[in-house]
Amino acid sequence: MKFSxxxxxxxxxxxxxxRAISSKTTIPILTGMKLDLAENGLxxxxxxxxxxxxxxxxxxxxxNDLTIESLGSIVLPAKxxxxxxxKLPGDNFNxxxxxxxxxxITSGVSEFTINGLDANNYPHLPEVATENQxxxxxxLFKEVVNQTVIxxxxxxxxxxxxxxxxxxxxxxxTSVATDSHRLxxxxxxxxxxxxxxxxxxxxxxxxxxxxISDSVKEISMSISENQVLFNFDNVMFYSRLLDGRYxxxxxxxxxxxxxxxxFDSSNLLSSVERASLLSHESxxxxxxxxxxxxDNKATLFGNSPEVGTVEEALDFKTLEGEDLDISFNPDYLxxxxxxxxxxxxxxxxxxxxxxxxxIRPMENKDTFVQLxxxxxxx
Amino acid sequence: MKFSxxxxxxxxxxxxxxRAISSKTTIPILTGMKLDLAENGLxxxxxxxxxxxxxxxxxxxxxNDLTIESLGSIVLPAKxxxxxxxKLPGDNFNxxxxxxxxxxITSGVSEFTINGLDANNYPHLPEVATENQxxxxxxLFKEVVNQTVIxxxxxxxxxxxxxxxxxxxxxxxTSVATDSHRLxxxxxxxxxxxxxxxxxxxxxxxxxxxxISDSVKEISMSISENQVLFNFDNVMFYSRLLDGRYxxxxxxxxxxxxxxxxFDSSNLLSSVERASLLSHESxxxxxxxxxxxxDNKATLFGNSPEVGTVEEALDFKTLEGEDLDISFNPDYLxxxxxxxxxxxxxxxxxxxxxxxxxIRPMENKDTFVQLxxxxxxx
Numbered sequence: 001m002k003f004s005x006x007x008x009x010x011x012x013x014x015x016x017x018x019r020a021i022s023s024k025t026t027i028p029i030l031t032g033m034k035l036d037l038a039e040n041g042l043x044x045x046x047x048x049x050x051x052x053x054x055x056x057x058x059x060x061x062x063x064n065d066l067t068i069e070s071l072g073s074i075v076l077p078a079k080x081x082x083x084x085x086x087k088l089p090g091d092n093f094n095x096x097x098x099x100x101x102x103x104x105i106t107s108g109v110s111e112f113t114i115n116g117l118d119a120n121n122y123p124h125l126p127e128v129a130t131e132n133q134x135x136x137x138x139x140l141f142k143e144v145v146n147q148t149v150i151x152x153x154x155x156x157x158x159x160x161x162x163x164x165x166x167x168x169x170x171x172x173x174t175s176v177a178t179d180s181h182r183l184x185x186x187x188x189x190x191x192x193x194x195x196x197x198x199x200x201x202x203x204x205x206x207x208x209x210x211x212i213s214d215s216v217k218e219i220s221m222s223i224s225e226n227q228v229l230f231n232f233d234n235v236m237f238y239s240r241l242l243d244g245r246y247x248x249x250x251x252x253x254x255x256x257x258x259x260x261x262x263f264d265s266s267n268l269l270s271s272v273e274r275a276s277l278l279s280h281e282s283x284x285x286x287x288x289x290x291x292x293x294x295d296n297k298a299t300l301f302g303n304s305p306e307v308g309t310v311e312e313a314l315d316f317k318t319l320e321g322e323d324l325d326i327s328f329n330p331d332y333l334x335x336x337x338x339x340x341x342x343x344x345x346x347x348x349x350x351x352x353x354x355x356x357x358x359i360r361p362m363e364n365k366d367t368f369v370q371l372x373x374x375x376x377x378x
Numbered sequence: 379m380k381f382s383x384x385x386x387x388x389x390x391x392x393x394x395x396x397r398a399i400s401s402k403t404t405i406p407i408l409t410g411m412k413l414d415l416a417e418n419g420l421x422x423x424x425x426x427x428x429x430x431x432x433x434x435x436x437x438x439x440x441x442n443d444l445t446i447e448s449l450g451s452i453v454l455p456a457k458x459x460x461x462x463x464x465k466l467p468g469d470n471f472n473x474x475x476x477x478x479x480x481x482x483i484t485s486g487v488s489e490f491t492i493n494g495l496d497a498n499n500y501p502h503l504p505e506v507a508t509e510n511q512x513x514x515x516x517x518l519f520k521e522v523v524n525q526t527v528i529x530x531x532x533x534x535x536x537x538x539x540x541x542x543x544x545x546x547x548x549x550x551x552t553s554v555a556t557d558s559h560r561l562x563x564x565x566x567x568x569x570x571x572x573x574x575x576x577x578x579x580x581x582x583x584x585x586x587x588x589x590i591s592d593s594v595k596e597i598s599m600s601i602s603e604n605q606v607l608f609n610f611d612n613v614m615f616y617s618r619l620l621d622g623r624y625x626x627x628x629x630x631x632x633x634x635x636x637x638x639x640x641f642d643s644s645n646l647l648s649s650v651e652r653a654s655l656l657s658h659e660s661x662x663x664x665x666x667x668x669x670x671x672x673d674n675k676a677t678l679f680g681n682s683p684e685v686g687t688v689e690e691a692l693d694f695k696t697l698e699g700e701d702l703d704i705s706f707n708p709d710y711l712x713x714x715x716x717x718x719x720x721x722x723x724x725x726x727x728x729x730x731x732x733x734x735x736x737i738r739p740m741e742n743k744d745t746f747v748q749l750x751x752x753x754x755x756x
Contacts, residue, residue, distance in 0.1 A: 080655065080685050087652050102686075109693055110652055114686035274465050274488055276459065307458050308480075308492035315487055 001037050001072025002096040005057070006065040007088060007107070009153040013044055014082055015057040016235055019207050020046035020053040021078045027123075032075035034122050035095075037068060044127070046078065049105050049240075051204050052125055053211065056234040065092060073119030074103055084112055096295075126238050128229040132194050133220040134168065138212055140188060141219050144175045145205045147186045147339045152202035153179035163199035165246040168192050176249050177202065182332045183249060183356075183371040184339065196223050197251070198355065204239035211237060253371055254356065255351035259321035260290055261298060262362065263314070265344045269337040275302035276330035278310050284331075285331070286375050289314075289326040291350075302330070317345065326353045327377045336370035379417050379450025380474040383435070384443040385466060385485070391422055391433040392460055394613055397585050398424035398431040399456045405501075407501035410453035411460075412500050413473075415446060423503070424456065429582050430591065430616040443470060448533075451497030452481055455617050460491050465719055476584065504616050506607040508573050508708065511598040515588055516610070518566060519597050522553045523583045525564045525717045530580035531557035541577035543624040546570050554627050560710045561627060561734075561749040562717065577624050582617035589615060606689065631749055632734065635727035637669055639676060640740065643694070643722045647715040649690040653680035654708035656688050663709070669702040669728075680708070695723065703732045705755045711737075714748035732747050 014033065023031055023049055034045040041058040059066045074097050085093065089108035096104045101116035136144075145164070153161035158180075167174040168190065176185040212219060212232055219232040230237040275287045281304035288301045294320055300312040336359050340346055345362040358368040392411065403426055412423040419436040437444045452475050463471065467486035474482045479494035514522075514675055523542070531539035536558075544550045545552040546568065554563040590597060590610055599608040606613040610660045659682035674697055678690040714737050718724055723740040737748040 003404070076684060083655050084652070084688075087648070087655065089648060089652075108650065109691040111689040112652075112656075112686060112692075113688075115684065270465070270467060271487065274462070274467075274490075277461050277465065278490075281458070306493065307455060308490060310462075310491075311489045313487040313489075 002069035002094075003037055003042065004067045004092050004094040005042070005066070006063065007085060007091055007093050009057065010093075011082075011085060011132065013057055013234070014085065014150060015213050016055045017044045017046035017053045018078065018082060019211055020048055020050045020051045020117065023079060026050070029075060029117055029121055030123070030303070031078060032122070033078040034073065034119055036073045036119070037071050039068075039071070041066060045122070047123065047125075050201055050281050051207060052238040053242075054125070054236045055279055058234070069096075072097055074101060075117040076103060076114055076120050077116075081114065084114070103285045126224070126227040126229075126240075128222050128224040128227050130220075130222040130231070132192075133222050133231075133252070134173075134190060134192055135218055135220050136190070138216045138219050142212065143210045144173070144186050144188060145209050148175045148177045148184040149202045149205050150335045150339055151177040151179055151182050151184040151363060151370075155179075160199055160242055160244040160246050162203075163201050163242040163246075164205055166196065166198050166200060167247075167287055168194075168196040170195075176246075178247070178249060178252075179244075181329070181373050182336070183369075184336070185249065185253070185369050185371075187367045197246070198223060198228065199242040199244065200228055200239055201242055210236050211235065234245060252356065253358065253369060254349070254351050257321070257351055259293070259319075259324050259350040260347060261291070261314075262317040262345060262347050263317050264317065265337050265340045265346045266342065267315050268346070269334060271300055271314055272330050272333050272337065275300045275310050275312050276334065278302040278304040278307055279330055280304075281307050283377070285329055286327045286377060287330045288325065288327045288377070289319045291319065291326075293319060293321060293323050309360075321350075324350055324353060326374050328357075328372055328374045332372045336372065379413070379452055380447035380472075381415055381420065382443070382445045382470050382472040383420070384441065384565075385463060385469055385471050387442045388471075388607045389460075389463060391435055391612075392463065394433045394589050395422045395424035395431045396456065396460060397589055398426055398429045398528060400426045401457060401622040403427070407453060407495055407499055408501070409456060410495055410500070410524075411456040412451065412453045412497055413552045415449050417446070417449070419444060422554050425501065425502070425503075428579055428618055429585060432614045433555065434612040436612070437725070447474075450475055452479060453500055454481060454492055459492065459516070462492070466678065471524070492666040504602070504603050504605040504607075504618075506600050506602040506616065508598075508600040508607065508609070510570075511600050511609075512551075512568060512570055513596055513598050514568070516594045516597050520587045520590065522564050522566060523587050526553045526555045526562040527583050528713045529555040529557055529560050529562040529748075530718055533557075536567045538577055538620055538622040538624050540581075541584055541620040543627075544574065544576050544578060546572075546574040554624075556625070556627060556629050556630075556749075559707070559751050560714070561630060561747075562714070563631070563649050563747050563749075565626065565745045575624070576601060576606065577620040577622065578606055578617055579620060586615050586617070589613065592635050604715060630734065631736065631747060632727070632729050635699070635729055635736075637671070637697075637702045637728040639669070639692075639697050640695040640723060642695065643715045643718045643724045644720065645693050646724070647712060649678055649692055650708050650711050653690050654676045654712065656680040656685055657708055658682075659685050662753070663707055664705045664755060665708045666703065666755070669697065669699075671699060671701050692700050699728075701726055702731060704728060704735070706735075706750055706752045710750045714750065717748060 036043040041288045044361040093107035105112040105115045164177045222229045298314040303309040350357045414421040471485035481494045483490040550567045600607045636753040676692040681687040728735045
């Protein structure tokens with residue numbers, strides 16, 4: 001295996017693949033990055049037990065300046081290999097595999113000889129058939145993920161709750177996540193010949209949206225029994241799926257309400273951020289919302305026995321319904337409000353002090369809902 | 379105590395004072411920030427066992443929008459107080475001390491009540507006479523500190539070596555620091571009526587140069603028996619001095635040399651950074667420089683048994699003298715080269731493989747020197 005390549009183009013692709021590589025893995029070869037050089041170009045692969053990413057650098061594209069002298073494969077220690085390539089002096093670099101997987105990297109005045117590993121020992125990638133691809137506009141896909149992944153559980157006691165449930169049928173795609181204290185659900189229109197119900201690990205989705213650069217317009221998704229494959233540009237992103245049955249969540253979302261307020265989301269977010277400064281110092285991290293309908297007043301209260309108290313007169317747009325005292329974790333409300341992005345008008349609906357309340361964007365009440373369970377404080 | 383003030387101007391000053399406040403202090407009141415309101419303005423104070431910083435906000439300056447209703451003092455929990463002020467909604471805020479040191483802070487829709495502490499229990503600031511002030515241009519002072527503080531020891535076994543030695547006499551100011559493996563010495567012209575020999579803790583100097591904003595043109599320095607006071611703009615920065623006798627360092631710097639090279643500092647820095655990528659993985663973190671005068675070649679070698687080897691053909695400007703094999707810690711050379719800033723031409727002089735070598739800027743060979751002790755590898 002021997003080639004030379006444009007250093008910057010190479011770094012752009014290793015940055016994608018690097019996301020799948022963990023130095024903490026128990027399988028030593030997975031701390032490495034695999035390079036496979038074929039007639040048509042170079043494929044770079046990184047993998048851990050959850051996700052695998054490949055990125056392809058085409059010989060056809062003259063910008064890549066890929067000159068091939070001989071084909072082959074090698075696995076190189078990812079951390080050092082990346083640091084070395086980033087610090088090399090030249091615009092290009094040469095890479096040649098010598099005897100015993102020793103790999104010579106040269107660029108300008110620098111010459112590195114790195115101990116590689118036999119690529120035959122690297123695990124095979126999952127096989128995912130790509131006949132029934134679903135196509136998403138990138139912006140919409142990122143929105144769906146970012147709006148729901150905030151509600152996944154980070155506790156392994158119920159593994160399915162660490163994932164986001166994608167339900168694809170004649171109604172489109174419903175994406176839902178819950179950690180049993182809060183829930184996020186977003187629906188979008190999408191056409192699919194097949195019906196699917198899958199649970200994708202939240203961490204995989206978080207890495208996926210970080211990997212997709214802003215220049216990518218479309219992303220395609222292919223599903224097998226225990227793997228999902230996302231494809232965009234020259235990148236293939238594989239994630240395992242979570243086994244098990246996701247809970248029915250539709251019945252958790254209340255239909256009616258006794259008190260409803262509308263807010264500018266960023267205004268309300270600022271007030272909750274201030275109130276949470278003190279609640280973070282108290283043992284139970286709870287703030288209280290007191291609504292006095294007759295006075296047309298809504299006030300947030302936070303306190304920490306050590307530091308002091310805070311009172312925020314909320315700047316709502318409308319208030320309708322009954323009086324209410326309700327307590328909740330301010331961090332859930334902050335996450336929910338941030339998921340609407342910018343200055344969105346939102347509606348918050350309560351049924352009682354002990355029932356979950358919902359936050360919805362005024363413009364898309366039917367397709368997007370954040371739900372938060374209150375905390376009983378008496 | 380009751381006043382209102384411009385929030386942004388207030389935050390600018392608390393950001394300075396905050397540098398002196400540690401949440402790890404064993405004296406609880408020092409986790410607080412002291413506010414003293416007098417007729418002419420507000421003084422904010424923060425302190426730890428090493429440094430104290432005060433910042434003054436004048437009533438005279440209309441930009442501060444300081445309206446005083448009643449005078450007084452209070453100590454508030456620094457971390458929360460700062461977070462609260464930063465997140466308040468209004469351009470201004472009001473602060474009023476109520477009974478039992480309870481402090482009411484209001485701004486727009488927000489109302490915080492914070493538990494304060496009695497300002498009478500706050501330690502007194504050191505007393506430093508300011509008759510014999512030394513005046514430095516800020517840029518030059520920062521240069522002197524940044525070029526020498528890199529060589530202070532971070533081990534408490536010899537406390538004086540954790541400081542920078544300032545020697546002020548008829549020759550000007552000599553600033554020197556050494557951790558016994560390397561040494562940095564910078565001399566500048568300065569006029570002083572008195573002679574001084576003091577040791578300022580390296581950490582104090584690092585915080586000091588961070589506190590001095592780019593808009594400050596001059597800084598004055600006043601010295602007492604065990605304290606030094608730096609004054610700039612409306613800020614007073616006190617540091618304790620280190621007790622003890624600083625070692626004589628002049629005799630450590632060699633006068634002659636057997637091999638001399640000149641480099642562009644940033645070129646050499648890049649080569650050393652690459653060579654250190656692998657040495658960092660080996661047990662002793664050493665790289666080897668091999669000079670072959672007859673071949674007009676100088677080569678850096680680094681290696682890690684696990685990862686591999688690196689060879690850098692150095693791109694020097696001139697090479698004179700005898701052949702040499704010398705090994706050293708690359709991190710010391712990186713720190714030294716960075717202290718010259720940008721693309722400076724530097725001269726490196728060696729006497730033997732076991733004696734310290736020096737790095738000096740070509741344009742100021744007599745006033746600035748970095749010295750590094752090699753490592754014996756055989």
